[in-house]
Each structure stands twice: as C-alpha cells, then as structure tokens.
Amino acid sequence: MVMGIMGWGKLLQPDVVLGNSVLAITPELIERHGLRGLVLDVDETLVPISEIDTTEDVQQWLQQMRSQVSLWLVSNNLSVTRISRIAETLDVPYVTGAGKPSRRKLRRAAQAMNLPVHQVAMVGDRLFTDVLAGNRLGMFTILVEPMVSPASKRSRRYPLRALEVWISRLLGVTFKVYRS
Numbered sequence: 490m491v492m493g494i495m496g497w498g499k500l501l502q503p504d505v506v507l508g509n510s511v512l513a514i515t516p517e518l519i520e521r522h523g524l525r526g527l528v529l530d531v532d533e534t535l536v537p538i539s540e541i542d543t544t545e546d547v548q549q550w551l552q553q554m555r556s557q558v559s560l561w562l563v564s565n566n567l568s569v570t571r572i573s574r575i576a577e578t579l580d581v582p583y584v585t586g587a588g589k590p591s592r593r594k595l596r597r598a599a600q601a602m603n604l605p606v607h608q609v610a611m612v613g614d615r616l617f618t619d620v621l622a623g624n625r626l627g628m629f630t631i632l633v634e635p636m637v638s639p640a641s642k643r644s645r646r647y648p649l650r651a652l653e654v655w656i657s658r659l660l661g662v663t664f665k666v667y668r669s
C-alpha cells in the first residue's frame with residue numbers, strides 16, 4: 490500500500506495523550522470513550538525495564554480497572570520468564586513476542602475478549618509499536634508516559650521514545666495532553 494506522509498501521521502496519532510503514567514487512566518476516561526477492554530503494553534508502561542516486579546500502585550490500579558474492562562498484556566518482549574511473572578502477579582492473560590506494530594496479537598486479544606476492536610484501547614508508551622499497531626487495527630489508542638522506577642529518583646531519558654515523538658510531530662501528530 491502506498492501511503493502519503495499525512496497517512497502516517499494519522500496512523501501515529503494517539504486518541505489520548507495521557508501526559509502521565511498508566512495509573513492516570515481513570516474509570517471516567519474508560520466510561521467517556523465507551524471502552525470495554527484494555528490491551529496493555531508491559532515494558533515501561535506497567536513495569537520499568539530495570540525492574541522485575543509490579544508495584545503495589547500498579548496492582549491496585551489494575552484491580553480497579555478489572556471491574557470495568559477486560560484486560561490483556563501484549564508485549565514485544567521475547568522473555569516469557571519476565572512477562573509471565575508479571576502477568577501471573579496481575580492475574581491477566583498475556584502474549585510475548587507480539588511484534589507490534591503487527592496487528593496480529595492485538596486482534597487475538599480482542600477476539601479473546603469477545604469485543605469489537607473499537608471498544609478496546611491499546612495502551613502503551615511507544616508510538617511506533619503500541620500506537621501504530623492499535624491504530625492500524627482500528628483500536629482506540631492511549632499513549633502513556635513511561636513508568637518511573639521507584640528505586641531511581643533520577644529522571645531517566647528515553648532517547649528512542651523521544652525520537653519517535655520528534656518524527657511523529659513532523660508527520661503532523663499532535664500531543665495535546667488529555668484533560669479529564
């Protein structure tokens with residue numbers, strides 16, 4: 490398929506730019522957009538790459554979400570050991586090695602939830618994998634800020650993510666932060 494520059498901008502445009510970590514996704518946001526399922530990225534979205542375990546905050550947030558929406562973890566990480574451990578702690582079904590921006594595993598998650606894709610949000614920290622995959626499939630997309638490690642008080646840099654934001658801006662993507 491031949492696609493113009495603006496076509497790419499459209500595919501990279503998140504429906505919601507949260508401007509905060511995943512913990513800022515509220516029942517009101519879910520309700521407002523008629524969402525019934527969340528497909529969650531894992532690395533840097535739920536757990537910093539430098540950490541092994543989820544925090545209490547993330548566990549509590551997920552329990553709150555669970556009463557409202559179906560949940561799946563869809564990770565590009567190839568480590569079944571890492572992702573299965575996190576998924577089992579959270580008691581959420583998961584896939585590893587998803588190959589986002591491929592749509593395949595997102596589609597599988599939506600099918601397992603028995604939901605139409607437009608009622609499912611792809612939630613992640615990265616534009617060229619999470620947001621692109623979600624938009625390609627017709628899911629709602631939510632871009633979150635990377636999860637900060639409680640251990641490291643220093644602010645981390647995410648050069649690849651910053652590059653993706655820079656390129657996306659050039660393609661016409663806007664980053665107006667969501668206000669509830």
Ligand SMILES: [Mg+2]
Binds near residue numbers: 615
């Ligand atoms: Mg990620």
